[in-house]
Amino acid sequence: QVQLVESGGGLVQAGGSLRLSCAASGRTFSSYAMAWFRQAPGKEREFVAAITWSSRSTYSTDSVKGRFTISRDNAKNTVYLQMNKLKPEDTAVYSCAASPRILPKSSIEYDYWGQGTQVTVSS
Numbered sequence: 001q002v003q004l005v006e007s008g009g010g011l012v013q014a015g016g017s018l019r020l021s022c023a024a025s026g027r028t029f030s031s032y033a034m035a036w037f038r039q040a041p042g043k044e045r046e047f048v049a050a051i052t053w054s055s056r057s058t059y060s061t062d063s064v065k066g067r068f069t070i071s072r073d074n075a076k077n078t079v080y081l082q083m084n085k086l087k088p089e090d091t092a093v094y095s096c097a098a099s100p101r102i103l104p105k106s107s108i109e110y111d112y113w114g115q116g117t118q119v120t121v122s123s
Contacts, residue, residue, distance in 0.1 A: 002026040002098045002112040009094060009117030012086055016121070020081040022096030022114055030074040033099045036081045037107060038092035038119075047105050048094070049081065057103055064090075086121045093118050 008020040020036070035050035049060035049070040058070050067086075072079040079096055094117055097110035104110065 002029060002032060004096050004098060004112055004114035006094065006096055006114045006117040009119045011120045011122065014086060014088055014121055014123050016086050017082070017084045018086065018119060020083065020094055020096075020117060020119070022079045022081075024077045024079070024098065026077075029077045029098070031100065032112075033101060033103055034070075034072055034079040035097050035099070035104070035110060036070060036079075036094055037097060037110075038090075038094045039116075040089075040092040043092075045095075045107055046092075047107070050103050050105060051079065052103050059103055059105065083119070086119075088121045088123045091119060091121050 003025040005023045033052050036048040037045050038048050039045040051058045051070045067084050069082040096114045098112040099110040101109050
């Protein structure tokens with residue numbers, strides 16, 4: 001069982017930066033792949049980025065490549081999403097998720113979810 005709690009969201013101007021954190025409880029955190037998803041109002045949930053348990057591999061969707069970076073610290077049971085050069089279209093609720101699979105990109109392959117944190121980017 002893994003419980004996830006996100007933090008770090010807020011209101012930022014276009015071009016600005018935010019760092020999201022996802023704190024996990026549970027002694028098996030280091031064995032899970034972790035990911036960030038986002039959901040904007042009226043839209044389906046969208047994959048943002050994922051990282052393997054060892055941090056050896058990461059993957060991100062094209063729209064955030066070069067701007068967002070996913071990382072993790074297994075000693076702190078925390079995964080991060082550094083978001084730079086934010087755009088108004090990045091506005092959404094961002095949620096972290098955990099999966100026992102290697103590096104899934106589909107939400108159905110993630111077993112545990114946080115409640116989400118709101119990110120709002122003003123133009």
